[in-house]
């Protein structure tokens with residue numbers, strides 16, 4: 198690293214929550230009821246088979262109550278509290294483990310399990326359980342609530358904010374993501390382009406490993422606290 202570090206962007210993926218007991222998408226445990234995530238997380242799948250898609254998210258939402266943040270989430274939250282420069286934690290995860298660990302400067306770019314979205318007016322409301330798919334939206338009264346999740350083909354949240362942070366980054370760290378899904382998979386190239394040091398923490402090299410200046414292989418619960 199040949200520049201001072203002041204501005205940091207950290208991207209996290211399913212691997213950071215694996216040691217809390219949440220399944221990743223593309224590992225050996227990646228299939229859900231025999232479906233690939235690419236076949237469940239689309240607007241077309243929701244229109245074709247809403248019960249299937251709602252069951253997928255209902256099961257995962259219910260699972261949140263049984264899991265806790267692990268040392269990787271806790272270390273990033275501590276860094277967020279203590280880091281005097283700019284820091285942005287961008288998670289692809291829809292669980293709430295980063296915020297339960299105490300992270301504040303956080304963007305959920307792929308949505309949140311505990312949020313529902315009105316397909317008619319676009320308003321996001323807390324997902325209180327049980328919330329059947331035919332529930333009406335308090336904002337507009339229309340019966341069109343869906344999971345507040347960014348499906349394939351939809352635009353991830355806060356892209357302008359993320360892009361701006363990446364363009365000012367001195368350090369970009371990617372934790373526990375396979376690099377299989379864009380635009381997140383391209384963040385390393387944006388950060389590299391502006392001269393940020395790029396560091397990957399993963400169990401194994403990701404699809405974009407060649408773009409990182411440095412790779413450390415191992416479980417996030419050990420690598421992240423060691424880095425912080």
Ligand code: BJW
Pocket residue numbers: 209210211212213215216221222223224227234235238289290291307346347348349350351352353356372373374375376377378379380398399400401403415416417418
């Ligand atoms: C550990 C560990 C431990 C395990 N410690 N590590 C063709 C080419 C290029 C792009 C496209 C294309 N066709 C379509 C596209 C675009 C598409 C896309 O990328 N598709 C790919 C399949 C090719 N992307 C989109 O459609 C996105 N929208 C979009 O592009 O809009 C247009 C746009 C244009 C320009 C700018 C901006 C936007 C939307 C993507 C939505 C993704 N949604 C999902 C599901 C919803 C959320 C949910 O239900 O949870 O998000 S898919 C799923 O994959 C989920 C995840 O967030 C995402 C990434 O997965 P992640 O986190 O990387 O998990 P895994 O399982 O893949 O990897 C886990 C990793 O952890 C592994 O590497 C392990 O080694 C590691 N690990 N244990 C450390 N203990």
